[in-house]
Structures are given as C-alpha cells and as structure tokens.
Amino acid sequence: MRHRIKGRxxxxxxxxxxxxxxxLANDLIKNEKLKTTDSKAKELKRYIERIINIAKKxxxxxxxxxxxxxxxxxxxxxxxxxxxxxxVLTELAQKYKQINGGFVRIIxxxxxxxxxxxxxxxxxx
Numbered sequence: 001m002r003h004r005i006k007g008r009x010x011x012x013x014x015x016x017x018x019x020x021x022x023x024l025a026n027d028l029i030k031n032e033k034l035k036t037t038d039s040k041a042k043e044l045k046r047y048i049e050r051i052i053n054i055a056k057k058x059x060x061x062x063x064x065x066x067x068x069x070x071x072x073x074x075x076x077x078x079x080x081x082x083x084x085x086x087x088v089l090t091e092l093a094q095k096y097k098q099i100n101g102g103f104v105r106i107i108x109x110x111x112x113x114x115x116x117x118x119x120x121x122x123x124x125x
Contacts, residue, residue: 008043021047022080028104029084029092033123038108041122045104051078052103055093092124 010017024044028034036044057071076085096103108120 007046008039010039010043022078025051026079026081026084028122029079029087033121035109035119035121038118038120041106041120044122045106048104049101051075051088052092052096054078055088056097058089058093060090060094
C-alpha cells in the first residue's frame with residue numbers, strides 16, 4: 001500500500017535520484033524548456049516549485065538580511081550551481097513574486113520511439 005508516501009522513486013537509489021533531479025533542475029533553469037519522461041517531469045515540477053518558493057523570499061535590495069541570506073543558501077544547496085542559483089534569485093524569483101504557484105507547465109507530447117516511454121516537455125509559464 002502507498003498510504004502517505006510522497007514522490008516517486010524513479011527506479012533509482014536515493015543519492016542517484018537526488019542528483020538526477022538536481023541535474024534536470026539546472027538544465028531546466030538554463031534552457032527554460034526540457035524534454036523528458038512524464039514521471040521525471042512530474043517530480044521535477046515539485047522540485048522546481050519548491051526552489052522558486054524559497055527564492056521568492058530573497059530581497060535583492062537587502063542581501064545582508066538573515067532571510068535573504070538563508071534563502072540564497074537554501075537555493076544553492078538544492079542546485080549546487082552558482083550560475084543557475086543567481087538566475088533563480090535575480091530573474092525567476094522576481095518574475096513570479098506575485099504568483100502563489102504554478103510556475104512550471106508540463107505538456108505531454110506522446111511516446112518515445114525506442115522504448116515507448118511517455119514523453120513530455122516541461123517549461124516555465
């Protein structure tokens with residue numbers, strides 16, 4: 001039974017799954033569009049929306065405040081990449097400051113030819 005179990009395991013051990021989500025998140029932030037399987041896209045959506053909600057607490061005018069420092073450190077710990085962290089804090093968080101959720105859109109595009117896996121495109125709204 002799957003009572004009260006959040007998320008998908010994606011048939012990977014925990015460290016591999018964390019690295020996979022981190023890599024997909026960095027690629028999505030850099031390119032703003034990504035083509036992947038449906039289950040990976042659904043998990044990535046949860047991961048990205050959490051990152052953006054944390055980044056929305058960042059204040060570019062007052063970077064020395066404890067809340068701004070904490071949010072920037074949290075975003076960096078989830079992404080482990082300075083370039084994408086800076087983009088999330090300066091561009092994406094400010095763009096979605098007034099929106100409560102739904103920063104990412106998943107569009108299903110059919111099945112992959114080799115293994116018939118369901119594929120979708122994930123992008124920012």
